Amino acid sequence: MSYESFVAQELVARGFVLRHFDKSRYGEVDFVLPSCDASLPVEVKSGAGFRRHKALDNVLAVGEWGIDRSIVLCPSFAWGAGSAASSGRGGGRPGAGRVSRMA
Secondary structure, eight states, rough: OOHHHHHHHHHHHHTTOOOOOOTTTTTTEEEEEOOSSSSSEEEEEEEEEEEGGGHHHHHHGGGTTTTEEEEEEEEEEHHOOOOEEEEEEEEGGGTOOEEEEEE
């Protein structure tokens, strides 16, 4: 089973309706989850390339969509310890996301 399939099964098991975003202008985002104030894009990475997420950066850069945060999930071996990264618009600058390890 792929890591993306595992994440999809876990999200469905917790009651989320899975939505996918794929537009040639912005790129592909694995999952888009509803949030209180805006949609929450989620990208699932299975290897060391988890720091590269161009589609998330593109989606975060569209100010009128009101999306100011996203989640990048990756298996712990990519970090060496953690299992998720969070990306958001840093300092209000589109595309200036931050990635941080979460336990």
